[in-house]
Amino acid sequence: KAGVTQTPRYLIKTRGQQVTLSCSPISGHRSVSWYQQTPGQGLQFLFEYFSETQRNKGNFPGRFSGRQFSNSRSEMNVSTLELGDSALYLCASSGGARETQYFGPGTRLLVL
């Protein structure tokens, strides 16, 4: 079974731009969660999508948004990028009896 895939793996943007990251979950998984990881703050929960609906959200500003498609693939968007948005963005899909989370390799975003 293929794992969680994220594209692109690396991205460089400048302040003020916007960015869209993509996540393809494990086949059959309907829940997709997004996290931001930085050295200072660690791994922080952004939001969770299930069946195209956001059902949980972390404490991030409205510049961070996401969506999920009917095939469970998910995208997250960050508008008006700030230097502090530089981070590793991780996607996780969950499924099975205990809804175990499986993480993708992440997208490393650098904002200049």
Place this chain on the structure above:
Amino acid sequence: TQLLEQSPQFLSIQEGENLTVYCNSSSVFSSLQWYRQEPGEGPVLLVTVVTGGEVKKLKRLTFQFGDARKDSSLHITAAQPGDTGLYLCAPEFQPGGSEKLVFGKGTKLTVNP
């Protein structure tokens, strides 16, 4: 939001040594999970501990959940370079749960050959 503190933040040891890392909170958890994250990869789930006082072993790794379900520890026996990585603890993921999922900041372990 349930906060988790992990210690130590960094640990560098020689191959063959034993070590213990900790995950503490003032909150009670129904269950806790430990993950390991290697450079350039996402975290991988190692174990879920559910019962207070529970001990789970995964080869050379021993996980313990505190009796009061507020803390957990991970003990590695005879560490190997392949154990190098960031060890994270978190409450068990509850899809759609009302609690915001918060990970500890992790313990970065380096095992030198």
